[in-house]
Amino acid sequence: MTKSLKRMATMQRMQVTGLEFFYKNGYYNTSIDDILKELSLSKGAFYYHFDSKEDFFVQIIENLLVRKMYSQLIEPIEGHDNTLDLITQCFEEALETAVHNEFDFGFVLSNFINEFNGKNETIMKHLNDILRIWEVNLVSAVQRGKFNGHIDRHVDSEGVAVYLMSSYIGVRTLMVETAPSARKYRFMSQLRQYFKSLEPKTATV
Amino acid sequence: MTKSLKRMATMQRMQVTGLEFFYKNGYYNTSIDDILKELSLSKGAFYYHFDSKEDFFVQIIENLLVRKMYSQLIEPIEGHDNTLDLITQCFEEALETAVHNEFDFGFVLSNFINEFNGKNETIMKHLNDILRIWEVNLVSAVQRGKFNGHIDRHVDSEGVAVYLMSSYIGVRTLMVETAPSARKYRFMSQLRQYFKSLEPKTATV
DNA sequence: GGTTAAACAGACCGTTGGGTCTCATACAAA
């Protein structure tokens, strides 16, 4: 039992610093040794816990990336208030976190999608799964908004979801290294503009 | 003179297939040998023409990437018709090209930005330059639209530019591997919705 | 306190990849 705890702890440590390195330098540009050196561990330790570098990364996705996405971009919009306000607040906070992050390298998920696209089917499948969860969640949020009367009934929920995901992914790329704060402000401003066009034409609320 | 021509031809061949490989597999995942094998050339040939892999890539940016951006996303919106229509058409065609490209790996520029971010300052500078040119061009296009009366005078030109770049970059990532055609359609539909909200409130045209 | 398995250390291997160096060929000028 205690053994199992130690095992979990070590694996957790490896995964956390692994994600840090993979996010910062990319998967292919991070060697196992880089991570192990940071933790003062050896190859023996690594390959005792994980089958391969790929297996290692898949576990990072399942254990860390999924939770991160949930807490940052999914759970915050699951409330029953005004949907558009919720999404606005959610994006606002997520972007603000990025602005204040001294070591910001863009949107974790989309960065990895870019890196593995066309190179590793297995990993891409896992990443696309997360993307789909996000999409489904946004779609149902918009539908909820339509039901609640905060969004016009004629709005295409799937369209809004795609458009929101697109713009968020893109602005995170744009915010890297060039005026993140200003770009965030402009982005949010236009997002609100766009959201206004989704409100019901005939005020029913 | 004829010598110089041969030199240019060989360099051009290398750069073209170089860009193909870098786009498809990424910069760090493409070896010089990959490119040389494709062209049946040797290392001697490569290092006779280029100083290093980095120098090679920078020249690709200057010679091929910049032109590609200009012809696809900049020149098409430099007309004097309705700005929003021009941008719509421009995006429409660019995305349609991606849909019909069997080997689509996303937006070339943003892919490279993602890959080099935090790893290679020199190359990042070149890529950011292109991004800035695109931004400036979009801003002035919007301003032209405001002047022509197709866009409301109170609209924030820089904001629109950032929002447009963001959404385009993002949708190109989303279109990779998952229903590109459907996502393009939904994206364009919402783009038009957004554009409607930018039109002058009091019809003056 | 001896046994056993989990957890880890680190030398080692095969391959790859950027870059160098020497040598061969083509071709223009003399």
Added chain:
DNA sequence: TTTGTATGAGACCCAACGGTCTGTTTAACC
């Protein structure tokens, strides 16, 4: 034909990296 230079071939060097293998330490259990 000879000479010089542009162009290219390909063997070689060295470092990095994923992964293996054997040996060692730690700690739970009887």
